[in-house]
Every structure is written in structure tokens, then in C-alpha cells.
Amino acid sequence: MQAEERQKRIEEYLQQVEFASLEELAEQVEASVSTVRRDVGLLETGGSVRRTHGGARLVNPRTDEFVFNARDTHQLAEKEVIGRLCADLVLPGQTVIIDAGTTAFHVARYLEPKKPQIITNSLPVANLFASAMMVETIVTGGVLYPRLGVLVGPVAVETLGQMHADVAIMGAGGITGDGVFNSHALLIDIQRAMMRAARKVILCLDHTKFGRRTVARLCDLAEIDVLVTDAPVGPEIAPALDAAGIEVTHPRPDPSESPLPETR
Amino acid sequence: MQAEERQKRIEEYLQQVEFASLEELAEQVEASVSTVRRDVGLLETGGSVRRTHGGARLVNPRTDEFVFNARDTHQLAEKEVIGRLCADLVLPGQTVIIDAGTTAFHVARYLEPKKPQIITNSLPVANLFASAMMVETIVTGGVLYPRLGVLVGPVAVETLGQMHADVAIMGAGGITGDGVFNSHALLIDIQRAMMRAARKVILCLDHTKFGRRTVARLCDLAEIDVLVTDAPVGPEIAPALDAAGIEVTHPRPDPSESPLPETR
DNA sequence: GTAAGTTTTGGAAGAAATTGCAAGATTATT
DNA sequence: AATAATCTTGCAATTTCTTCCAAAACTTAC
Numbered sequence: 001m002q003a004e005e006r007q008k009r010i011e012e013y014l015q016q017v018e019f020a021s022l023e024e025l026a027e028q029v030e031a032s033v034s035t036v037r038r039d040v041g042l043l044e045t046g047g048s049v050r051r052t053h054g055g056a057r058l059v060n061p062r063t064d065e066f067v068f069n070a071r072d073t074h075q076l077a078e079k080e081v082i083g084r085l086c087a088d089l090v091l092p093g094q095t096v097i098i099d100a101g102t103t104a105f106h107v108a109r110y111l112e113p114k115k116p117q118i119i120t121n122s123l124p125v126a127n128l129f130a131s132a133m134m135v136e137t138i139v140t141g142g143v144l145y146p147r148l149g150v151l152v153g154p155v156a157v158e159t160l161g162q163m164h165a166d167v168a169i170m171g172a173g174g175i176t177g178d179g180v181f182n183s184h185a186l187l188i189d190i191q192r193a194m195m196r197a198a199r200k201v202i203l204c205l206d207h208t209k210f211g212r213r214t215v216a217r218l219c220d221l222a223e224i225d226v227l228v229t230d231a232p233v234g235p236e237i238a239p240a241l242d243a244a245g246i247e248v249t250h251p252r253p254d255p256s257e258s259p260l261p262e263t264r
Numbered sequence: 265m266q267a268e269e270r271q272k273r274i275e276e277y278l279q280q281v282e283f284a285s286l287e288e289l290a291e292q293v294e295a296s297v298s299t300v301r302r303d304v305g306l307l308e309t310g311g312s313v314r315r316t317h318g319g320a321r322l323v324n325p326r327t328d329e330f331v332f333n334a335r336d337t338h339q340l341a342e343k344e345v346i347g348r349l350c351a352d353l354v355l356p357g358q359t360v361i362i363d364a365g366t367t368a369f370h371v372a373r374y375l376e377p378k379k380p381q382i383i384t385n386s387l388p389v390a391n392l393f394a395s396a397m398m399v400e401t402i403v404t405g406g407v408l409y410p411r412l413g414v415l416v417g418p419v420a421v422e423t424l425g426q427m428h429a430d431v432a433i434m435g436a437g438g439i440t441g442d443g444v445f446n447s448h449a450l451l452i453d454i455q456r457a458m459m460r461a462a463r464k465v466i467l468c469l470d471h472t473k474f475g476r477r478t479v480a481r482l483c484d485l486a487e488i489d490v491l492v493t494d495a496p497v498g499p500e501i502a503p504a505l506d507a508a509g510i511e512v513t514h515p516r517p518d519p520s521e522s523p524l525p526e527t528r
Numbered sequence: 529g530t531a532a533g534t535t536t537t538g539g540a541a542g543a544a545a546t547t548g549c550a551a552g553a554t555t556a557t558t
Numbered sequence: 559a560a561t562a563a564t565c566t567t568g569c570a571a572t573t574t575c576t577t578c579c580a581a582a583a584c585t586t587a588c
Contacts, residue, residue, distance in 0.1 A: 002283050002284075002285060002316050002317065002318050002319040002321070003316065003317055003318075003546075003547095004283065004316045004321050005282075005283035005319075005321070008283075022564085031547080031548090032547070032548050032549080033548090033564095034547070034548055034549070035546080035547060035548070037564095037565080037566095038546090038547090053555070053556070053563085053564065053565085054556090054563075054564060054565095123387070123390055123391060123394055123403075126387055126408055127387060127391065127413075129408065129410075130387055130408060130410065130411075130413045131410060131411060132410065133410045133411075136407065136408075137407070137408035138405070138406070138407050138408070138419075139387075139403070139405055139406060139407075139408055139415055140405045141402070141403055141404045141405030141406070141419065141420075141423045142402070142403060142405070143400065143401070143402050143403075144390055144393065144394060144400075144401035144402070144403055146393075146394065146395060146396065146397050147394070147395060147397075149391075149394045151403055151405075155402075155405065155423060156405075159405045159419060267536075267537095286574085295537080295538090296537070296538045296539075297538090297539095297574095298537070298538055298539065299536085299537060299538070301574095301575080301576095302536090302537090317545065317546070317573090317574065317575080318546090318573075318574060318575095
């Protein structure tokens with residue numbers, strides 16, 4: 001392979017992973033570590049890449065990761081668990097509506113192998129699938145709500161009104177015996193449209209949301225088909241869930257940590 | 265085979281693969297490595313190809329205007345210049361339609377101080393404004409085209425049909441006296457809808473697009489109001505632009521910078 | 529049609545560059 | 559401080575480049 005081609009491939013690979021060890025790069029471009037080291041040195045002179053001990057890193061790391069990552073850190077582990085669990089409920093090739101919000105986002109991360117058709121109003125979710133060739137993604141239009149990366153407004157609701165899906169994967173701010181709640185009133189219309197458009201509604205909530213009631217009421221418990229969560233539900237809402245006929249899914253309390261495939 | 269035909273075939277082959285070893289080229293054109301080496305040397309004088317150790321590379325690799333390779337775009341410096349220049353043409357508070365594509369993206373980067381209202385079908389552009397509180401961003405719905413991060417399809421066209429804007433900032437794959445061209449046929453409908461929805465159409469093109477014609481024809485020159493570019497237009501299209509009444513904007517040639525910025 | 533002159537082509541020998549490796553120096557980790 | 563990993567430097571092997579030359583192809587003149 002030509003030196004310039006090799007260098008370009010190194011740069012391209014780094015744009016995907018942001019950081020890589022020399023050994024990793026050497027394997028990628030099928031050259032020795034020495035050669036890669038020299039190449040990275042040249043690229044560094046060019047300014048696009050910076051050398052580090054044992055590897056190289058992109059100077060301008062991709063900025064496309066999302067704002068809400070800060071908020072994302074809350075209950076991260078729980079949301080990962082919920083994400084895996086909920087993705088298991090989706091059958092290959094199904095049409096899936098994905099709500100905005102961090103919990104639904106983590107479900108989306110595990111959805112790619114199912115080759116689903118995605119409908120979403122969440123920019124982060126759309127970004128997730130922007131490079132996935134096997135997933136058809138439909139984005140609702142709408143006004144972009146700053147910080148959250150959610151598309152809102154009548155256009156979004158209208159677009160969803162024309163869609164039909166197998167499953168809607170929803171997040172929420174809280175749940176009590178009286179219903180499901182969300183903290184952003186202006187998302188309510190859209191979430192209701194999502195639930196109307198789907199045959200089956202899956203609500204994903206971590207255990208901290210149990211018994212919590214926030215400003216805006218989203219829907220009755222009866223409209224939820226499945227609740228996916230990370231811990232067994234407490235006695236304060238379990239009867240209400242039962243009465244509403246909601247199927248509850250949570251990881252079996254196995255102390256030996258079921259060894260599911262890791263994040264990437 | 266004629267020498268000229270051989271050189272043309274070498275160039276065409278490089279258009280496809282971007283890099284090739286001399287041996288590879290020799291096999292392609294059925295000539296000896298020595299001859300190919302000489303040919304590549306001549307092509308290098310012509311400027312379209314550059315010699316490398318052991319091979320050759322295309323100087324202007326198929327600059328697919330719409331593929332976002334994360335951060336790195338071809339003619340980055342030129343596009344930054346165009347971005348600044350074009351953003352100056354937007355008045356504070358105007359409603360601006362922004363095309364997908366890398367050039368329009370760079371315009372968007374300079375638009376935030378104008379506190380505009382943005383309408384776009386480009387995910388990268390939407391991401392850009394996702395955290396900007398002072399910019400109202402409307403995203404058209406549509407099917408997400410992988411790799412390009414563009415929303416396409418009837419939903420996108422329909423949404424744009426209901427919008428009205430002061431300015432449309434468009435990119436394209438090429439321009440000749442016969443009109444404006446784009447490399448992706450499926451974007452044409454949307455771009456036309458954008459141009460219909462806007463009172464004023466600004467086309468942003470770097471100089472490498474002059475005289476270039478790609479698969480799909482977007483529109484007549486007459487439909488363009490302003491052309492923003494990075495270098496004076498050559499005599500091959502200047503008369504046509506004049507005849508179409510297009511106002512051309514480019515940075516005034518700074519005499520302190522006679523040597524053109526190098527390839528990268 | 530042939531002969532002389534010019535250009536182009538393919539190849540060879542020495543020069544130059546690239547590559548991969550190893551030994552000693554440097555940096556990170558425990 | 560000790561150990562492991564990585565970096566620098568120098569070097570040999572390989573590949574590629576330059577330059578030159580002879581053969582082939584093409585032009586031009588007769």
C-alpha cells in the first residue's frame with residue numbers, strides 16, 4: 001500500500017474512534033508499528049492528529065455527541081440494563097417508535113442488530129443510526145428544543161399521526177398508581193401521538209421513578225403494555241400495575257450478574 | 265494505444281480508487297511501469313494527479329459535497345471563507361433555509377450571531393444549533409439517508425412546502441453555463457422545494473465546482489440570486505452568470521497572498 | 529514504398545527513499 | 559524504586575526513482 005493511502009486510512013480510522021493505539025493502527029493498515037509511528041508523526045506535522053504515548057488521537061474530536069450526555073450520567077448502569085432488556089423485546093425487522101429522553105436512547109443503542117425500522121423525534125437517536133446502513137430511520141419534523149435535542153410542535157405530532165408502528169418505546173419522569181408522568185409538558189402531545197401510533201407500548205423506567213409524580217400527566221396505566229425496569233417494583237405500585245394488566249420485566253435478581261454482551 | 269488515451273484512462277481509474285500503485289496502473293492500461301511513471305509525471309504537471317512513492321493519488325478526490333466525513337471535508341479552508349462570507353449576507357432575525365451538504369454546513373457555523381430562524385433537513389446542521397438557545401431551529405421530517413445525515417423523501421418535501429423563508433443557502437456538486445448540478449438525485453426534490461420556499465436563493469460553491477457537471481441537474485442559473493465562492497470565477501462561466509443576473513461574491517483577492525494555499 | 533529523422537516505449541544500473549527490526553534511552557505503571 | 563511498555567536512533571533489506579540507452583513506432587521527405 002502507498003504511504004499516502006496508509007496515512008489517509010489512519011486518519012479516517014481515527015475519525016471513527018478518536019483514539020487508537022499504534023498496534024491497533026498497524027493492524028488496521030497492515031503495516032508495522034514502526035511505520036505507523038512514522039506516519040502518525042507526519043500527520044502530526046500536518047496538524048490533524050496528535051501523538052500520544054502508545055497511540056494517536058484526533059485533534060478535533062468529533063463534536064456530534066450530544067448535549068444531554070451530562071444528564072446522562074444519572075443511573076447510567078441502570079439504563080444500560082434497561083436498554084438491553086427492552087431491546088430483547090423487539091423482534092427483528094419491526095417498526096419501532098423511540099421516544100426522546102435518555103432511557104429510550106439507551107434502548108436504541110442495543111437495537112441495531114434487530115435491523116428495525118426506527119421512527120423518532122430525538123436527534124441523539126437519529127445520530128445514533130445516521131451511519132447504520134441496515135436501519136431505516138424516519139425522523140419526525142418539528143421545532144428543535146434546545147439542549148434536549150427533541151423535535152416538538154405540531155409538525156412532529158402530525159407526522160406521527162400518519163405513522164403506524166409495532167412498538168413504541170417510551171420514557172417518562174415518574175409513575176404512580178394514578179398514571180404516568182413526564183416533566184416536560186410540551187412533550188406530552190408528541191408522546192401521546194407515539195402511543196396512539198403503536199400497537200404495543202413499552203415504558204422504560206429506572207426504579208428511582210417509582211412513586212414519583214411530576215407536573216404533567218402523560219397517560220393512564222391502562223395504556224401501557226409492558227414496563228421495563230431495573231429492579232423489582234415495590235408494593236406501593238405493584239398492585240396498580242397488576243390491575244392495569246401491565247407486564248413487568250426486570251433483570252432476574254441474579255447476584256452473579258448475567259454476563260450479557262458488553263457495551264460495544 | 266495512444267498516449268493521450270492511456271493518460272485519460274489513468275485519470276479515470278484514479279477517479280474511482282483515489283490511490284493506485286504504478287504497477288496497478290500499468291496493468292490497467294497495459295503498459296510498462298516506466299511508461300505509466302512518465303504519464304503520471306505529465307498528469308502531475310497538469311495538476312489533476314499527484315505522484316507519490318510507488319504510485320499516484322488524485323488531487324481532488326471525488327469531493328462528494330454531501331458526505332460528512334465527520335470533521336474533515338475537502339477544501340476546508342475555502343469552505344470556511346465561503347461560510348463567513350455567506351453568513352454576512354444574512355440579516356439578523358431572518359428565516360434561513362439551510363441545505364444539507366458540507367458547504368452549507370460551514371455557513372451555518374457562522375450564523376449563530378444573527379439569531380436566525382433556521383429551517384434544515386440536515387442532521388449535522390440541526391446538531392450544530394441543538395445547544396444554541398437563541399436560534400430557533402425547525403427540522404423537516406423525513407427518512408434519514410445513511411452516511412449523509414440528510415432527511416429525504418416526501419415528508420421532507422411536504423414540510424418544506426408549508427414553509428416560507430427569507431433566504432435559502434444551498435450547496436451543489438457543480439455549476440456550468442447550463443445550470444447547477446448535484447451528485448445525489450434524491451436530494452433534488454428537496455432542494456427545489458427549498459428554493460421555492462425562499463425569497464432569495466444563495467448558492468455556495470468552492471471554485472473546484474466550476475465547470476463541473478454531475479449526474480443530476482438541479483436548476484437553471486436563473487433561479488439563483490447570489491453565488492458565494494472563494495475565488496474569482498473563470499471566463500468559462502462568468503458570462504453565463506452575468507447573463508442570468510447572478511450577483512457573485514468572493515473575497516477580494518488579497519495581494520499579500522499570491523501563492524495559493526496548498527492542497528491540504 | 530523506402531529511408532532518414534524524431535518520438536515513444538520498455539528496460540537496466542546506480543541513487544534515493546521506505547520499511548521493518550533491534551538496542552539503548554525514555555516514559556508510564558505498580 | 560522496580561518493572562513494563564513505548565520511544566528514539568541507527569541500520570540493513572527491500573522497493574522505488576532517476577537517468578540513460580537501445581529498440582520500436584511513428585513522421586516526414588524523397
